[in-house]
Amino acid sequence: MTAPLTSDTLLAVQGLGIHVGGQWLLRDIGFSLRRGEALTLVGESGAGKSLLAQAIMGNLPQALRATGQVTLHGIAHRAEDAAPRRAQWGRGLALLPQEPALALNPLARVAPQLAEVYRLLRQQPPSAARAQAEQVLHAAGLGGAGGHYPWQLSGGMAQRAVAAITLAGGAPVLMADEPTKGLDAHWQGHMVELLRGVLQAGGCVLTITHDMRVAQALGGQVIVLRHGHAVEQGRIDQVMAAPRHDFTRRLMAADPARWQPFATTAPGDSGEPVVRAQGISKAYGTQTLFAPMDLALHSGERLAVQGPSSTGKSTLGNVLLGLVAPDTGRVERSPRLRPHAFQKLYQDPVGSFAPHISLAHQLRDAARLHRRDWQAVQQRLAQLRVPEDLLARKPHQVSGGELQRIALARVLLAQPALLFADEPTSRLDPITQQEAVQVLVHAVQQTGAALVLVTHDPHLAAAVGTRRLDLAGAAAPAGAMLAA
Template structure:
């Protein structure tokens, strides 16, 4: 007997169909992966299955969970099942974590209130969950003290704390390095076991292949292909699926030649940084020139984002100095955030926020339309608030906002972690083209080594100084790609 069955699920926004009829079945012990590009309707499908669609959107169809038959158009029917029968790991960890609670307390709350464990046992289980995810030292931290990858792992532990047999994981590994991605995949598969159900919503090809099971490929709200994951990856039947697989950064052509070294827009000398009692990195010296793409890689939590924030002057260094090209306005140094939800005013439309930037920088309003087209975004998104825009679309809108400021330096913190391979390639090309044509110094941070290898002019492999396995790694110099 299936754990979950969905029949003819549709999602509409007024007269506009966002998700065409989709049917699926989730069996015990066999994961189901929903793969597709940004904005294809993957998250809408997950929300319809949970009864959590945003206001204004209407679902139709039938969802059967165990012996209960539910109307997807009546979300109140689902609430009694949340956490106990079906749980969701949201795409944005910042939205699922309480900013006023420490990590261990958030996880213990699920064990206690949903699973029904005594408080002391709930705290012990929460500590064990954090340890399994490599976060034993993060138990007392608040969400704002966690890196994006660390926050995602805390959200995973909180989602599985209630003991629900069915877990819907929406982009569970975005922003994580390959090792952490595989750890999370193993954790979710182990939690599923032989009797649980696991539905993965993702654009991450490596994750989809690692999870295996059954696969559904979505495009523009419609199913274009389905079958066993390994069979589809080995011999995709549709041209769109073939294009999606071919856009993997592993298949990109490497950068032809390094950009000529010009005037350094930003530099650091012997830079060291600590958070609390933990040293993130030591003695980092670098120069990023105009027109150069400078790549930074490293495992989740090693200080990649903190390095960029230190260069921008947001975080003071423990030791060392940062030099910025004199004569440039502070607005010339910009950050493209890893979590765009936290960077947009939630109660204003996207268009209102972008027009603020146009007025502030005295830009041409037509630049908005030009950049929308270049980023593959529809103009009607400007009328929406951030909560009504997909994570991938919001990330591209973040890039649009940064480019409107005509920056001299951009710190791009995992700028494509929410994008499918096709859109990722397009956005990286736009970003690198702008770097070359406008003479922007770009610091590109990513856990994806293939993306950095095939994009950057120079690379800094950042590793924690306390990691004995990588004690000999080079942390001070940028290695120019040959």
Template sequence: MNIQVMNDLLVTDLSIHTADGPIVSDVSLSLGKGHPLTLLGESGSGKSLVAQAIMGNLPPGLHATGRILFKGSDLLAETPSERRSRWGRSIGLLPQEPWLALDPTMRVLPQVAEIHRYVKGRDAAGSAAAAKENLLEVSLSSAEALYPFQISGGMGQRAAIAMAHAAGSELLIADEPTKGLDALLREQVTARLRKEVENGRLLLTITHDVAVARALGGTIGIMLNGRLVESGPAETVLKAPQHLYTKALLSSEPSQWERQVPAASGEMVIAGRGLKKSYGSKTLFSGLDIEIASGEIVSIAGPSGCGKTTIGNILLGLNPPDAGLVERRASLSSLRFQKLYQDPPAAFAPHQTIRKGVRDLVRLHGETWARVEDLLARLRLPESLLDRRPGEISGGELQRFALLRALLLNPAFLFADEATSRLDPVSQKEVITFLQEIAAEAGLAILLVTHDRDIAETISTRVIDLGSSDEKAM
């Protein structure tokens, strides 16, 4: 594969190894000012590992070979302390998981202000003023005094974007910068990234979102199974793809899906009557009615922070409503009401292998390992990943393990909060199809929160649109 040489960042024959062998092989790419580079590919294809190798923060047990030249210096030859001294200064990372990037004990504004104070060397007043401007740019002024646990996943993502912009590093690595964001905010963030390029920053973006890659332009690289299988100008790759996987990736965008709406196959499983919820002076919703029957998929759509997750949490009893009541089918135990979290790291013990957690669940609830193996196959999860910790696999793989774990409990109701936001179009379509199959086979009632209206309108019996306080029968 021919790679045009640019002097700012040049990666040559990069491979990333475990004790069992390489998981990323012979990746070569280059990046220069005014010409962004975007890596597209399915979850687990090695995109984020390439970014981590450049950043110098590969997970324990992995090591990189090859060359990574940045401004003439070979990053792989530098000591760990030399690599760390670049963080937030010459190389900045917008991480994939805002849950892990934000300090849970600090309010949002001080976290952004710290960048200006301790990286840029500004005084306290100047740092606070600059941080306010950063939050305003990502429509997050209303969250200045909130803690990370008080904001939505999409708002957390925007807070991390504000922090990355505040650092102003020469090279910005944006790892899934738009996951969990609605279409309007996605466009705003993409425009923000294009502006960074116009201002002379080097931009390497990792994404599964074809629309983001299309909007950023520049060069696109397609990754599959740890290899760069296709690369070239964005317009060429997206309009005339050569590799079979690239073609499959583009044809799997939700806007291309065939509409398949499930029919309710049984009685009501869960319902909310006259629900109301406010935070401070802001009312998220009032007089809301929602009912989900066996085999039915109901979706909630709307902008980030509008209360989509709150509705599901109220139905599960995790948050109390200010008014209204929740009804559940009386014959069902509480264990059969499950949640698939928007930020999967929040649902996993960080120092425990996936296998240990799954085995404990199987033993505790009298399940069989054969059931685990069946779900692994249907979710396209290699069994070898079970022996890794949550931080050692991709966000998309971790989300699929979260789904596996929820389904092991044979739920009657599943609250899927942005269940596919971390997945590439191919994997996304597979997981949604799987959920449709489970709904039909087992009579599972599903409440799906999504920012993607194409998905909502393609698979749902009804769509509750919080953006317009309207419920649309499909």
């Protein structure tokens, strides 16, 4: 379904497809966006949503081929002819990428990276560019982080930094790939307002998200993708009110707000805890992440950790695992457990895999290390609906959602006694998220492991946690509703 092109059409695609060899990854996609219009892409993980954005940018991986037509600012191009669109990067066409870790220069501080955009794309003198960068970072809650390197930022902070840099060029055609993942409710709202600002300024926005609430907030059109095809397309209010396709109805039904809590197994609190922390605190510079606290976790417990961005949720897990030393207090881990019994499922799956080695090689290495046969790997991948042929690829050649599921399969090979899962489903659609969380919870129930789950979703926390901890406030019993 493609609206007729008009003089104020900023972006349109017709018959867009992507294939590798004889395999079609995306087929026959069409839409048009005029000034002030929004379009949201939703659908299953790995359906081709990010590939669609990369095809429009003219930045597909070398092995992939695009077909169809892309019209940008009134000028039509063959989809495979990337050069004209690449020439518009930053000024006329911009993409807020899904993985901030891959978008930021790890060797440059954040503020200079933002100032460079104002200097090169907006032609501002260096002093004005630096002042503008400081002002924008302050508005993004990053006023004290401009001098940090990207690796010193939390996932939510990096997400906001990349958004500031992407928007700085003022491109009227903006695509945003999972712009609210890793953000608490306040900063999710802030991000939506930034996207609305592009619309109010006369631009258009194409957003990729798994959160239907974001799609509703932006309004406009929605396309539901499955297996590379648009199974439903129309106005977001109409689709939400009366979805026609069964897959759309399943997406809506799988929202964590509709989940039933997972069964609670009695923790083994009669013996020593898996980990005990006494009086631990942590600060970075002048910022206190969390004040001295005591915490003990026994086998079978599931602790859901919440709190605003940059309050130390990931750091708390790193302290419990022994990856970071606390400023005060001490952490005691059960001496009966082997070192591999303490595992972390990283918020950024790309950063947890070797970039130049196939996924199959890395999973086989993990299976050998933990003395698990390959059949156990295959069974876990099947539970997570990960096609085994994906393993021939390298990490950057699969979608973020696919890589997140592969990371879950890998960490469960270790049969951990304590698993720290940092936003482990942030890149998954609601259906796949529900399936992955079921696999995760059932795995720790079978082995009696303790689970620490970091999530910004209060409904997910309520369904999974037997205990909950809000780093912005006090600990709460399971089921209590805390601010996200």
